[in-house]
Amino acid sequence: xxxxxxxxxxxxxxxxxxxxxxxxxxxxxxxxxxxxxxxxxxxxxxxxxxxxxxxxxxxxxxxxxxxxxxxxxxxxxxxxxxxxxxxxxxxxxxxxxxxxxxxxxxxxxxxxxxxxxxxxxxxxxxxxxxxxxxxxxxxxxxxxxxxxxxxxxxxxxxxxxxxxxxxxxxxxxxxxxxxxxxxxxxxxxxx
Numbered sequence: 780x781x782x783x784x785x786x787x788x789x790x791x792x793x794x795x796x797x798x799x800x801x802x803x804x805x806x807x808x809x810x811x812x813x814x815x816x817x818x819x820x821x822x823x824x825x826x827x828x829x830x831x832x833x834x835x836x837x838x839x840x841x842x843x844x845x846x847x848x849x850x851x852x853x854x855x856x857x858x859x860x861x862x863x864x865x866x867x868x869x870x871x872x873x874x875x876x877x878x879x880x881x882x883x884x885x886x887x888x889x890x891x892x893x894x895x896x897x898x899x900x901x902x903x904x905x906x907x908x909x910x911x912x913x914x915x916x917x918x919x920x921x922x923x924x925x926x927x928x929x930x931x932x933x934x935x936x937x938x939x940x941x942x943x944x945x946x947x948x949x950x951x952x953x954x955x956x957x958x959x960x961x962x963x964x965x966x967x968x969x970x
Contacts, residue, residue, distance in 0.1 A: 788812050803832050810842060819849045837863045841873050848880060856880050871900055878910055887914045905931050909940065916948055924948045939968045 789812050795805045810825035826843040829836060840863035847856035857880050863873040874897045881890035891914055897907045912927030925948045931941040946961035 783815075785812050785815050789816070801832055803829060806832070807842075810846070814846060814849070817849075819846050822846050823850065835866055837867045837870050837873065840866070841870070841876065844873070844876055844880075848876075848883075853880055853884050857884070869900055871897060871904075874900070875904075875907065878907065882910065882914065887918055890914055903934055905934055905938065908934075909944070912941075912944055912948075916944070916951070919951075921948050921952050925952070937968055939965055942968065 792805050792809045792812060795802055806825050806829045810822045813822035813825060823843065823846045826839055826846060829839040833839065840859050844856045844859035847859055860873045860877040863870055874893055878890050878893045881893060894907055894911045897904060908927050908931045912924045915924035915927060925945065928941045928945040928948060931938050942961050942964045946958045946965065949958035949961060
């Protein structure tokens, strides 16, 4: 699949499944290959097949949820990630995916609650801090948003997105001089 010869890979996978219809890894490979081909309904069927073999497989739920997002079936995706989290409440991938879907659905307060769960498990996850900062900014909670972007910069002082977002939040707070300094940092890092 790394050669991007997905149709050939799919033919080989289907041949393997013809010999052994309950070959779990082949069903995973089929789901991934179909998703690379953007044949999401078929990919969904493949991941559902993995769940029929191993109903308590967190990763199968996670991959199914990701496919549902691609299909824009957001409520189903959210339920699927919740199913994964019932099996493993500390699965960071499923928690992150749940944050993403709640953000897409504009359920910001719920997303913030899940973000706190993720941060208890991985306190220095830059992506989740970024999401927290953006949600708080969208909710006009600028001081809290600034804390999130500053935390990112304490972890990665060269993070252009954090500097850019910090500038916007500072501007919203009326702190123009600091906002200009942050924008200058963006320009400096962009060179």
